[in-house]
Amino acid sequence: MGTLETRAIISLLIIALGSILTRAPFMMTSVAPSKQWADGPLALITTPQFQTKKTDIFTSGATHMALLHNSIFRGYNSIYHQAPLVADQDKADFVGYCLTWFKFVKSHHDDEEATLFPKVEELLKDKTIFEETHKEHESFLAGLAEFEKYLTGLKAHSDFSGDELLRIMNSFQQPFEQHFHSEIATISRFADHPNAPKQGTPENDAAAATFKAWGKSTVTKAGVTDVVPFFLLNLDRTVEDGTWANWPPMPAPIRWGLINLAGAWHSRWWRFASCDAAGQPQQLWAYRVANAKA
Numbered sequence: 658m659g660t661l662e663t664r665a666i667i668s669l670l671i672i673a674l675g676s677i678l679t680r681a682p683f684m685m686t687s688v689a690p691s692k693q694w695a696d697g698p699l700a701l702i703t704t705p706q707f708q709t710k711k712t713d714i715f716t717s718g719a720t721h722m723a724l725l726h727n728s729i730f731r732g733y734n735s736i737y738h739q740a741p742l743v744a745d746q747d748k749a750d751f752v753g754y755c756l757t758w759f760k761f762v763k764s765h766h767d768d769e770e771a772t773l774f775p776k777v778e779e780l781l782k783d784k785t786i787f788e789e790t791h792k793e794h795e796s797f798l799a800g801l802a803e804f805e806k807y808l809t810g811l812k813a814h815s816d817f818s819g820d821e822l823l824r825i826m827n828s829f830q831q832p833f834e835q836h837f838h839s840e841i842a843t844i845s846r847f848a849d850h851p852n853a854p855k856q857g858t859p860e861n862d863a864a865a866a867t868f869k870a871w872g873k874s875t876v877t878k879a880g881v882t883d884v885v886p887f888f889l890l891n892l893d894r895t896v897e898d899g900t901w902a903n904w905p906p907m908p909a910p911i912r913w914g915l916i917n918l919a920g921a922w923h924s925r926w927w928r929f930a931s932c933d934a935a936g937q938p939q940q941l942w943a944y945r946v947a948n949a950k951a
């Protein structure tokens with residue numbers, strides 16, 4: 658390849674990188690919340706590890722599940738508060754944000770049923786441990802499906818109605834909240850199951866590895882350019898005295914890349930997220946737009 662061609666390719670790469678970086682979430686200005694934030698109406702979960710200081714594999718597995726559920730909860734809450742306020746010019750992006758939340762929840766649910774729960778049943782040699790959880794899953798699936806159907810069925814994004822979305826969300830909010838809380842208690846209780854592996858045994862190590870591997874793969878396989886930025890931009894790094902500031906554990910440049918490079922793809926959707934690129938709670942975007950108009 659000639660020198661001119663090499664230079665042209667390098668220039669193109671620099672231009673492409675520049676255009677990605679100008680769209681990256683870290684370029685967005687962030688304002689600290691002064692109004693209702695994404696910590697309600699769904700009540701966020703206190704992690705079992707923070708509450709009990711226990712460190713067995715089930716307390717730790719339930720804790721990581723709680724952190725994941727809280728990202729889903731902040732996502733729900735951020736949608737709930739912004740849906741009635743979203744400006745016409747932002748409706749297409751808001752629908753993209755809402756559908757990513759749906760994809761996150763649906764893949765989380767499907768991956769638990771298909772992968773995690775059978776593995777834990779096998780580990781504890783007990784097929785009954787998730788009976789309640791299966792029933793709870795059933796209780797909100799219809800409402801969740803309606804949420805997606807409404808958003809994908811819009812003929813034009815301008816037809817989006819915040820009131821209609823809230824009506825659908827209210828129809829499954831209670832069982833949804835109840836389930837995401839009770840699943841944490843269920844997993845924590847497995848520490849007292851008669852077949853729970855004892856600390857320091859190979860079975861215990863294998864079980865710990867199962868939780869870890871599942872946690873690692875479940876979000877990335879759901880979607881690197883949508884579910885991953887959604888998940889990371891709804892993780893509040895300040896909670897529980899900053900205990901989880903670096904959760905999930907990964908090298909800082911990888912975290913940065915997942916938020917800012919993968920996140921540049923649909924960057925306008927992430928303005929609605931509850932936290933900024935540094936994982937700090939931020940004022941919800943729709944309030945900022947409404948304030949600027951007032």
Ligand SMILES: [Fe+2]
Pocket residue numbers: 722726765769840
């Ligand atoms: Fe879960």
